[in-house]
Amino acid sequence: MKVVNLLAVVEEDKCRGCKICEMVCPVVAIQMENRIAVIDSERCRGCAACEQRCPDYAIKMVKREQPIYVKVDVSAVDYTQIEELCKKAKFNPEQLICYCTATRAEEVAAAILQGAKSPEELSYLTGVRTGCKVECIQPLLRLLDAAGIEPQRPKNGWQWYGKTVTVWEIPEEVKQKYASRGFYFDEDIKLLDRVVEAPLQGRSDT
């Protein structure tokens, strides 16, 4: 869940229509109209990616009069399906996958099972990837992949480029080659496997 208390606002006299804000917005809330950035205030999740990357300092973050509470209802989905999807993606359903918004794997899985098909939709629905905007892209791509979904990147966008390797997929020869240099691949696989299988603590909100 995320409380969205900020809103991006464009100062039109400063905007030069470079489109960078459009290319970095994780929820695709920005479009250019007459070479000026226009922000969909309902879609904006207040992450400030646009404000932080605008080369002309033409975007500012303002406090919303009424915060938006963004959350997907986990109880709307059979929890067995959530568990299956999370485990296929090698996550414990209760595992946090976004540290900024405290979003757990189960909520993202529930969003996918209810029809979300891209990282952008997941960010819009759950708030995930709208805090630091950096660390949680791979869990989203892993969960989508586990659901058999091949997401489409926003056209010309820089939101994300692709799913990358996980520790379970590191080639044996690579593990052997670097075994003495402090990389504990197999030990970390065992650790992460135990996390995946760890008992759930609370089904209270399911």
Added chain:
Amino acid sequence: MRSPLTPIPPRASQYGIEPELVKTRVSELPGMTSVLLKELFPDLPEVIYPSTEGLAAVRTATVNALQKVDMSKIKPEHSVNILASHHGFTLLGGEPYAELLRTIKDVVEARTGCKNIRLRAGVGLRFRETEEYIKRYGLDKHFNGKAIGVAPIDQGIAIETEIGTLYGIKKVYDADWIIHAHNSDVREVHFHRQVDRAVKPFGMSYARIETRSTYHQNLGPRAANFTARAIFDSPFVQSKFAFAAFLTMAPNGIVGVDVDSDLYALNNRVTEIGCRYYGKMMTLLGEVDECIAALDFPAPAVYVFSAGVIYANFAGANTDLYDLEMPLPAYTWYTESFYGKRGRPLLDEIPPMNKAIKMAVHNYAWTGYPCAFFTEHIPTVVVGQEQAELFNRDPQNLSYMKHAVVSESTEAAMEFAYKTSGTRKVIVFDGAMGGINVSEPLAELLIRKAPEVSERVEELLLPKWLKQRGINL
């Protein structure tokens, strides 16, 4: 007892409150003293900065170190990107790192005749942080307007590695040559565990979000650093890599400048100095039985410094962060993610945050890094409503103030901490150079414990740590 050392002053930044709002530094309060790190560990190396020579010592050391590196492949018609990272600007006030960057540019230009030398300065999670430093230290002018900050959400470039495609920031690699200008300060031992520390920026501040997420979510706590090695070893990066130039750091300051075209040779030296000197400091801080931690430095709460150790590492000082047999420190993002919905770890062996920290007084620290885990697990008093409001407006810290209380002044916050924690031991994370600002009872404890810690590290721990990393003394 010595007088407290001068803390690093507050900095004007969009990530912190206005400097004039920081009315009192914790080290100014009654009962505070300081201990020089050389008094604790006499074997710490001599430093060139801070010293009476000032920044000139950094320039001289850089010029001398650069003499040994071959620059013949850089031609006058080429372009060169000097790669920097935000972290260097948080060391000892930031000027020494800026001087390293300026000197590299000057020497490369003089030696090669190349004029197209740019600065590309990467960041952590505060995307405009190095933009601020570039202006503050006049680097835009020194690089003739060719100095920019780059962020992990900027346009990317695919890099083929032996573990598949990873992604770098395009502007990092848009030159014929790259020079890796960094430092050996250990900083995030909880993340990198002193494995390939010198290589890390290739998987972090020079990298796109896909790569950084691979590090923090896909590989596991002790395999994560392979991300950086995979990128650095890629044919693409190797085709551009000229050499690396590092400020060699110890907890008490800058030891020298190390330049090498073999990054792994440099990395071995960095690993040894990191394990030996920072290892001693962290092991000593692990001996603190109870204390109030005062955060008072221009950086996010996790990155405030004391004796070269960041608060995030003090929060895990109840465990041996250098021991790779221990999978999860008390704090790291993997650890944080493994707390379930009832607020308990999903695995029994996950250690708690350092129980010696009875309370944190957040006198001055920045936003721009997710820190709610700290206020959730360590009672925290934040000084000033303005600071609390800044955190409430930070997309990365929307829950930070849910678990913290606000005090109207430093004095009132410390008084509250003394009364409620019952301890008079205080450690101040304020970046004091060459020493550590603490309260008198904590100074006595550190001085008493240091000799045994030093012996234990030398005899027992250091050989184990280095062996785990494939380093032979």
